[in-house]
Amino acid sequence: MCSHISEYYNKYGIKPYELVNSFFSSSLSREKRKIKAFSCICHICGQANNLLGCLHCIYFGCKAHIAEHFKNKKHYVAINLSHGHLFCFYCYDYVYDSKFLKINERYNALAAKSLKKSVSFLPWYPSEEEIALLQIHPKKFINENNRLGLRGLFNLGNSCFMNCIIQVLIHTPVLRDFFLSDNHNCKLSGCMVCEISKIFQEFYSGKTSPISLHDLLFLIWKNVSHLAGYKQQDAHEFFIATLNLLHIHFRDSSKAQHQDPCNCIVDKIFTGTLLSDLVCTTCKHVSPTFEPFKDLSLDLNEQPKSLINCLERFTRLEHLGANAKLICSKCNTEQEFTKELSIETLPIIASFHLKRFEQTGLNDKKKISTFISFPDELDLTPFLKKSQNNDQLMNRASAKYSLYAVVNHEGRSIDSGHYTSIVRHSNNHWVKCDDLNLTPFSIEKVLSSEGYLLFYHKKVLEYN
Amino acid sequence: MFNKMLSRNINDHNNVNAKRVAEQMTILRGERMLLKDYLVQSLQESGWDDKVRILCREEIAKANGLISVDSLVDRVTPKARKEIPDELKADMILKIKKVLLQAKED
Numbered sequence: 333m334c335s336h337i338s339e340y341y342n343k344y345g346i347k348p349y350e351l352v353n354s355f356f357s358s359s360l361s362r363e364k365r366k367i368k369a370f371s372c373i374c375h376i377c378g379q380a381n382n383l384l385g386c387l388h389c390i391y392f393g394c395k396a397h398i399a400e401h402f403k404n405k406k407h408y409v410a411i412n413l414s415h416g417h418l419f420c421f422y423c424y425d426y427v428y429d430s431k432f433l434k435i436n437e438r439y440n441a442l443a444a445k446s447l448k449k450s451v452s453f454l455p456w457y458p459s460e461e462e463i464a465l466l467q468i469h470p471k472k473f474i475n476e477n478n479r480l481g482l483r484g485l486f487n488l489g490n491s492c493f494m495n496c497i498i499q500v501l502i503h504t505p506v507l508r509d510f511f512l513s514d515n516h517n518c519k520l521s522g523c524m525v526c527e528i529s530k531i532f533q534e535f536y537s538g539k540t541s542p543i544s545l546h547d548l549l550f551l552i553w554k555n556v557s558h559l560a561g562y563k564q565q566d567a568h569e570f571f572i573a574t575l576n577l578l579h580i581h582f583r584d585s586s587k588a589q590h591q592d593p594c595n596c597i598v599d600k601i602f603t604g605t606l607l608s609d610l611v612c613t614t615c616k617h618v619s620p621t622f623e624p625f626k627d628l629s630l631d632l633n634e635q636p637k638s639l640i641n642c643l644e645r646f647t648r649l650e651h652l653g654a655n656a657k658l659i660c661s662k663c664n665t666e667q668e669f670t671k672e673l674s675i676e677t678l679p680i681i682a683s684f685h686l687k688r689f690e691q692t693g694l695n696d697k698k699k700i701s702t703f704i705s706f707p708d709e710l711d712l713t714p715f716l717k718k719s720q721n722n723d724q725l726m727n728r729a730s731a732k733y734s735l736y737a738v739v740n741h742e743g744r745s746i747d748s749g750h751y752t753s754i755v756r757h758s759n760n761h762w763v764k765c766d767d768l769n770l771t772p773f774s775i776e777k778v779l780s781s782e783g784y785l786l787f788y789h790k791k792v793l794e795y796n
Numbered sequence: 797m798f799n800k801m802l803s804r805n806i807n808d809h810n811n812v813n814a815k816r817v818a819e820q821m822t823i824l825r826g827e828r829m830l831l832k833d834y835l836v837q838s839l840q841e842s843g844w845d846d847k848v849r850i851l852c853r854e855e856i857a858k859a860n861g862l863i864s865v866d867s868l869v870d871r872v873t874p875k876a877r878k879e880i881p882d883e884l885k886a887d888m889i890l891k892i893k894k895v896l897l898q899a900k901e902d
Contacts, residue, residue, distance in 0.1 A: 359823070369823040380819055395866070425864040447826045452833050453840075730837060792837055 334427040336420050340387070340409045341431065348387045349411060349418075349432055356385055356392075357416040358439035361446050372413060376400075384410040384419055416440075433457055450794040476761045481508075483535055484542035484768040488549055492767055493567040496753035497574060498545060499765040500737040500787055501528070502535050503755035506680055510597045512536060518585035524577045525585060527551055542768050552577075567739055567751045568627075568685050568785055575602060575626055602626045604679035607717050610658070611670045613651075617662035622676060627683040627785075632690075632700045639684060639706040639786065647673050647715050674717045680793065682712065682733055684786040689746045697746045701782065708735045708775060710788050733788035741784045754778050818892055827895045834891070838884050848876045 356372060359365045373380045374394040384398040385391070388407035391398070398410055402421040410419045412426070416436040420427045437454060444451045458466065481502065485495040501507055511532040516525050527548050534543050553560040556573045575598050582596035594603075606623045630642040649672045652658075657666040686704055689697040712731040736756040743749025752766040754773050762773040822828035839845055851872050856863055 362826070365823055365826060369820040372823075380816055425866070443829065447829055449830055449833065452829070453836060730841065732841065791841065 334420050334423045334429075336408055336422045337418060337427050337429050337432075341429070344387070346431060346435065350435055352385050352387060352411055353416050353436060353439050356413050357411060358436070358443040360439060360442050383413045385413050386410050387418075428457070430457070430459070476758050479540050480538065481536055482757060482763060482770055483540060484765070484770055486542055486544040487767040488544065488546055489562040490564045491545070491549055492751040493565045493570050494545065494549060494552070495767055496567055496739045496751040496765065497571045498531065498548070499753045499755055500571075500739060500785075501574070502532065503737055503757070504601070504681060504787070505736070505789060506601050506793075507597070508532065508536075515597070516582075516585070520581075520585055522551060522554070523585055524551060524555070524574075524581040528578065564747055564749070566689070566746060567741070568629075571683075571785065572626065601680045602683070604682070605676040607674050607676040609672045609674070611672070612660040612663060613668045613670060615660060615662050615667075617660055619661060626679075627685050629685040629687055631687055632702065632704065635702065636704060638704060639686075639710070642684075642686070642704065643712075643715050647675075675712060675715050676717050678712060678716070678731060678790065680790045682710075682788045682790070684788075686784055686786070688741065688782075688784055699741075699743075699745055699749075701744075704783055706735070706738075706779065706783055706786055708779060709733070710735070730790070730792040732791045734791055735778070735786065736789045737787040738778060738781060738783055739785035739787075740781050742782075751784075754781065818896060821896055821899050822892070825895070825899060831888070831891060831895070835884075835888060838887070839880070842881050842884065844876075844879055844881070847879050848872060851875055 354360050355364045356368050359368045372383055372392060374383060374397050375392055376397040377394060379394050381394070383392050383394060386393070386398065386401060386405075386407045387409045388405070391401055391407070392413070393399075393401055399421070402408060402410075408421040410421070411417070412419060416439070417426050418429065418432055419425070440454065441451050485498065487495065511529050516529050518526060520526070531543070531545065531548065552570070552573065555577055559565050559570060559573060579594065579596055579598045582598065583594070586596070603624050603626055606625050608621045608623060610619045610621070611617070612619075628643075628646065630636075630639075630646055632642070634645065636642045636645060649670055652669045652671055654668060656669070658669050659665070660667040660669075684706075688700050690700055692698045710733040712733065716731060737753060739751060739753045741749050741751055750766075752764060754762055754764045757763045760775065762775060762778050764771045764773045819828075822831060852868060855868055855871050
C-alpha cells in the first residue's frame with residue numbers, strides 16, 4: 333500500500349484533486365470542456381496524449397516530462413488526465429485510494445449528466461466491509477461445478493405450468509440480483525412480491541432438495557380466478573398473470589407515489605414499447621401510437637421457419653384494406669391505411685410467445701408443432717424504429733440479446749401436455765427443469781427443442 | 797481559425813496536427829465521451845476486453861505480480877492493438893469524420 337498518498341492527503345487535502353479533475357479529467361461543464369480542449373498539452377513538448385497533471389503546482393506533462401518535473405521539484409503526486417487516477421512517483425505506479433476514487437466516480441456521473449448520456453462503465457471497487465463479507469461466504473458462486481440456484485419443484489397436480497415459469501424467473505439474472513439484494517420488505521400479508529422473494533431465498537439457500545410451491549399456487553388461485561383449480565393451465569397465461577400481480581403488489585407496497593411509466597422492477601425489466609405507425613394511403617399522414625408490451629406473441633399461421641421470420645412478419649408493412657377504413661385526421665374523410673409495427677424501446681428481457689395453440693372451435697385448440705429455429709444470440713436492430721436522422725449514431729442502445737431460458741410444451745394438446753423449461757445455469761451450462769428432475773443439457777439440444785416461450789437477456793445494460 | 801484547420805486536415809489521418817484538431821474538437825463538443833463509450837461497448841461486445849484481460853493476467857503472472865501499470869500497458873499494448881477488429885477501426889474513423897464534418901457545419 334502506498335503511504336505517500338495519505339501523506340499527501342494529510343498535507344494538502346482533497347481540494348487540488350477535485351479542482352484538477354473537475355476541469356481537466358472529467359470536465360463537468362461546457363466551459364470546462366473548452367478549457368480542457370485548449371490547455372491540455374505537455375508544457376515542455378506540446379504533445380497531448382496520455383497526460384499527467386501535477387497536483388502540487390500548475391503543470392501538465394507527458395510521461396517523460398512529468399517524471400523530469402518530479403526529479404526537479406519533488407512533486408510526487410499527479411493525476412492522469414484521461415481517467416482521473418492518481419500516480420505516485422515514489423512508488424512509480426498508479427495508486428487507488430477510496431477517497432479519491434469516490435470523487436472520480438461522482439465526477440464521471442456529473443460529466444455524463446452534463447453531456448446528457450448514460451454513465452460510462454466503471455469497475456466495481458468493493459469496500460473493506462464488502463471484501464470481508466465475501467471472504468466469509470466463499471462458496472456462494474454460481475458455476476458449472478455446483479448446484480447453487482438449482483432445485484426441483486414438486487408437481488402439485490398439473491402445476492407444471494407454474495413450475496416451468498418459476499424456474500425461468502429464478503434464473504433471470506437481473507431479477508435474481510434485485511431479489512437477493514434485499515430490495516423488498518413490506519410485510520403485507522398475501523403479497524406476491526414477498527412470496528417470490530421467499531422462493532428466491534429458498535433456491536439460493538444452498539439446499540438441493542425439491543421445493544413445494546403450494547403458498548404461491550394458493551396466492552395465484554386467490555388473485556387470478558381463471559387459473560384456479562387442478563386443471564392444466566397455459567404457461568404463457570401464468571407468466572403474464574404473475575408479472576401483472578407482481579406489478580400490482582409492488583405498487584400497493586411501495587410508499588412512493590405511483591409513477592407513470594411505472595418504475596417497479598417488473599416494468600423496468602420486462603416492459604418495452606411498440607410503435608405502431610398508421611399511414612393514410614392518400615395524404616401519407618402518419619399517426620403514431622405507442623404501446624407498452626411485456627412480451628411479443630408471434631403468429632405461426634404462415635409457416636415461418638425461424639424466430640427472425642416471425643419477427644419480420646410481425647413488423648412488416650400491412651395494408652389494412654378497403655374494409656377497414658378509418659377517418660384520417662388530416663384529410664378529414666374515411667381513407668385506407670397501412671400499418672407498420674416497430675420496437676421503440678427495448679426491454680431488458682425480451683420474451684417471445686410462439687402461438688402454438690390455435691383456436692379452432694369454441695372450446696377447441698389445435699397445437700402447431702412445426703419446428704421454429706431460434707438463435708442463442710439475437711440482434712433486434714432490424715426491428716427497431718427506423719430513425720429518420722443519424723443522431724443516434726453513437727447513442728446506440730445495443731440491441732443484442734442472449735438466450736437464457738426456453739419453456740417447452742410436450743404433448744399434442746393444451747389440455748393434456750406437460751410443460752418443462754430449460755434454463756442457463758452458468759455460462760455454457762444449461763439445465764432442463766422437469767418438475768423434480770433436473771438434467772444437464774447441451775446448447776445444441778436447447779436450440780433444437782420445440783420452443784413455446786423464449787426468453788432473451790440484453791447483453792449490455794446501460795447505467796442511468 | 798478552427799474551420800480552416802479542419803478543412804485542411806479532415807482527411808489526413810496521419811498528420812499530427814489533424815490528430816490534435818480532432819482531439820480538441822471532440823473534447824470541446826462533448827462527443828469524445830460518447831465516442832469513447834461507443835468504442836468501449838463495441839470492444840466488449842467483440843470479446844476484445846476478455847482477450848486483453850487474459851493477456852494482462854499472463855504478463856502479471858510472468859512478473860510474479862510485481863509489475864507497474866505502465867509497464868503492463870507497454871507490454872500488452874502491441875498485442876492488444878492487433879486484436880482490435882478492422883471493421884471497428886473503420887467504423888470509428890467514419891464516426892470521428894462525421895463528428896468533425898458536423899463541427900465544420902456548425
